Amino acid sequence: MPGAIYAEGLVKTFGDVKALDGVDLDVPEGTVLGLLGPNGAGKTTTVRCLTTLLRPDRGRALVAGIDVLKDPVRVRRSIGLSGQFAAVDEYLTGRENLQMVGRLYQMKAGPAKARAAELLERFDLAEAADRPTKTYSGGMRRRLDLAAALVVSPPVMFMDEPTTGLDPRNRQLLWEVIKQLVSGGTTLLLTTQYLEEADHLAHDIAVVDHGRVIARGTSDQLKARTGGERVEVVVHERDAMATAAEVLRGFGKGDTTVEDHTRKLTVPVTGGAKLLAEVIRELDGRGIEIDDIGLRRPTLDDVFLSLTGHAAETADDESDKETAS
Amino acid sequence: MSGMSMVSDSLVIARRNLIRMTRIPEMVLFGVIQPVMFVVLFTYVFGGSMSVGGSTDPDVYKNFLMAGIFAQTVTFATAGSAAGIADDMQKGLVDRFRSLPMARGAVLTGRTVADLVQTCITLTVLAIVALIVGWRTGSAEPTNAGRVLGAFGLLLLLGYAFTWIGALIGLSVRTPEAATSGGIIWLFPVTFISNAFVDASQMTPWLRHIAEWNPFSATVQACRELFGNPGVVQSDAWPMQHPVWASLIWSVLIVGVFRTLAVRKYRAADG
Numbered sequence: 001m002p003g004a005i006y007a008e009g010l011v012k013t014f015g016d017v018k019a020l021d022g023v024d025l026d027v028p029e030g031t032v033l034g035l036l037g038p039n040g041a042g043k044t045t046t047v048r049c050l051t052t053l054l055r056p057d058r059g060r061a062l063v064a065g066i067d068v069l070k071d072p073v074r075v076r077r078s079i080g081l082s083g084q085f086a087a088v089d090e091y092l093t094g095r096e097n098l099q100m101v102g103r104l105y106q107m108k109a110g111p112a113k114a115r116a117a118e119l120l121e122r123f124d125l126a127e128a129a130d131r132p133t134k135t136y137s138g139g140m141r142r143r144l145d146l147a148a149a150l151v152v153s154p155p156v157m158f159m160d161e162p163t164t165g166l167d168p169r170n171r172q173l174l175w176e177v178i179k180q181l182v183s184g185g186t187t188l189l190l191t192t193q194y195l196e197e198a199d200h201l202a203h204d205i206a207v208v209d210h211g212r213v214i215a216r217g218t219s220d221q222l223k224a225r226t227g228g229e230r231v232e233v234v235v236h237e238r239d240a241m242a243t244a245a246e247v248l249r250g251f252g253k254g255d256t257t258v259e260d261h262t263r264k265l266t267v268p269v270t271g272g273a274k275l276l277a278e279v280i281r282e283l284d285g286r287g288i289e290i291d292d293i294g295l296r297r298p299t300l301d302d303v304f305l306s307l308t309g310h311a312a313e314t315a316d317d318e319s320d321k322e323t324a325s
Numbered sequence: 326m327s328g329m330s331m332v333s334d335s336l337v338i339a340r341r342n343l344i345r346m347t348r349i350p351e352m353v354l355f356g357v358i359q360p361v362m363f364v365v366l367f368t369y370v371f372g373g374s375m376s377v378g379g380s381t382d383p384d385v386y387k388n389f390l391m392a393g394i395f396a397q398t399v400t401f402a403t404a405g406s407a408a409g410i411a412d413d414m415q416k417g418l419v420d421r422f423r424s425l426p427m428a429r430g431a432v433l434t435g436r437t438v439a440d441l442v443q444t445c446i447t448l449t450v451l452a453i454v455a456l457i458v459g460w461r462t463g464s465a466e467p468t469n470a471g472r473v474l475g476a477f478g479l480l481l482l483l484g485y486a487f488t489w490i491g492a493l494i495g496l497s498v499r500t501p502e503a504a505t506s507g508g509i510i511w512l513f514p515v516t517f518i519s520n521a522f523v524d525a526s527q528m529t530p531w532l533r534h535i536a537e538w539n540p541f542s543a544t545v546q547a548c549r550e551l552f553g554n555p556g557v558v559q560s561d562a563w564p565m566q567h568p569v570w571a572s573l574i575w576s577v578l579i580v581g582v583f584r585t586l587a588v589r590k591y592r593a594a595d596g
């Protein structure tokens with residue numbers, strides 16, 4: 001039984017750019033899938049295919065059990081979408097925008113009005129509700145766009161970089177909203193550049209690069225794939241590095257890496273804090289002065305780096321990104 | 326998708342576009358000023374030098390001219406709908422709409438309906454200005470209120486039909502700026518190679534032929550006939566002999582063809 005969002009072999013080409021090259025996804029009902037990937041990986045294109053905005057060249061997709069290609073109209077009744085770039089009418093007020101969306105989800109005027117008021121409150125926009133959104137800040141517009149995606153509490157939601165451009169408080173607010181939604185049974189596909197966000201919200205993570213899913217699993221599984229714990233030492237004297245390396249080799253479960261210019265040595269280990277204490281004692285015993293030492297677990301950043309060969313870029317500069325239209 | 330939701334969704338979108346108009350009143354204002362300027366310029370600059378049916382009386386030209394200006398004005402609504410739709414595409418609003426369970430043609434229908442309201446406003450102001458500069462119905466042939474209203478009906482229908490051409494243009498270009506020029510440049514040959522500003526019977530035969538079959542000319546001729554204004558040409562061309570019918574048929578045909586094309590283009594997911 002396929003999940004609430006299911007995709008099989010999605011291919012989409014724009015001219016000679018292969019945006020999607022066989023994307024497979026399966027998101028069980030009531031869970032969050034974090035779609036992670038560098039700029040241009042195909043995240044937005046995937047979302048657009050699943051939300052009926054784009055017809056894939058090849059492949060099959062089901063959303064809420066409905067075939068996206070065969071019955072797009074029914075799919076639209078079951079989804080909420082907040083795209084990468086806020087899509088609100090700048091000359092309408094926040095309230096008018098939400099009411100309009102409610103009406104277009106076929107709600108009656110009364111309920112649409114009540115729902116708009118409720119969402120404005122929830123997204124901390126009540127004060128600005130009756131101003132044209134042209135006067136909103138970027139973050140406010142973003143929040144309004146997210147509110148628009150939630151108007152009918154659809155069973156399946158898509159959010160393309162929902163927290164890009166939000167300040168920490170509003171990011172927190174959105175995370176709370178998302179957790180509430182999911183505990184109420186909503187299935188969510190979320191793309192993000194913030195690994196911390198995926199770590200925090202997503203049950204499962206799919207890493208995309210060059211239009212393919214190159215890894216998937218829980219955040220712990222992905223981290224484990226990248227390797228376990230490591231001890232990292234920064235020694236005070238450059239001269240002490242050779243001795244320190246020798247010590248670490250004795251404890252390590254793999255190759256020791258040495259960074260000359262930062263005087264940093266890293267070695268994979270097993271044994272946790274107890275082992276760390278032993279390492280410290282041994283280094284101390286040999287009279288090596290330590291600037292910094294610690295046990296490091298891999299972060300999703302490490303996962304990203306090792307899988308895609310480049311670090312996740314922070315997405316604060318929207319201007320140089322392609323407008324996917 | 327039921328017919329009900331087509332109507333109600335279109336009204337929701339029309340309402341949204343009308344609210345936008347109230348927030349950008351200068352758009353409505355410019356839409357009115359431009360044809361008013363045409364009325365004044367044509368009346369006072371060309372007035373004495375144009376001959377209509379052998380007469381160079383400025384009053385005759387004035388009464389001849391108005392049907393042409395009215396018709397040209399309603400067709401210029403094309404640019405507005407083209408720009409509006411291109412803007413919605415560019416701002417990502419069309420993506421939002423396309424992801425909603427709304428009737429397929431409603432975004433475009435709502436836009437054209439709102440443009441029709443703007444055309445009504447423009448036409449009303451224009452008619453008042455025309456009366457002020459001396460335009461009179463029944464100046465050449467007797468007429469009545471019903472016929473005059475009928476003429477305005479044909480004008481509105483023509484304007485509505487042309488906004489569907491605008492919708493298709495708006496969906497086909499990349500920016501609102503391109504849509505504005507793309508919505509208007511082709512209207513110059515269409516409205517000038519016609520009977521709108523000059524007596525078509527004085528044109529060279531091949532040009533005259535084009536002018537007489539120009540959909541736009543049919544409405545102009547029909548309005549002159551219904552207004553009781555001078556310049557109704559006698560011709561062998563069917564649209565000139567039955568201008569009211571020709572105007573109706575042309576407008577309905579344009580709506581039919583361009584609505585189909587535009588809605589199809591809107592639906593094509595790869596917009």
Ligand SMILES: Nc1ncnc2c1ncn2[C@@H]1O[C@H](COP(=O)(O)OP(=O)(O)OP(=O)(O)O)[C@@H](O)[C@H]1O
Pocket residue numbers: 014015017018019037038039040041042043044045046084321322323324325
């Ligand atoms: N409409 C389009 N026309 C041409 N190329 C496109 C179009 N949309 C996307 N692409 C290309 O497809 C590839 C994938 O783009 P997509 O927007 O899906 O990436 P993304 O993972 O969302 O990136 P980002 O993190 O920058 O948002 C890119 O190379 C992009 O240039």
Ligand SMILES: [Mg+2]
Pocket residue numbers: 043044045084160
């Ligand atoms: Mg993207």
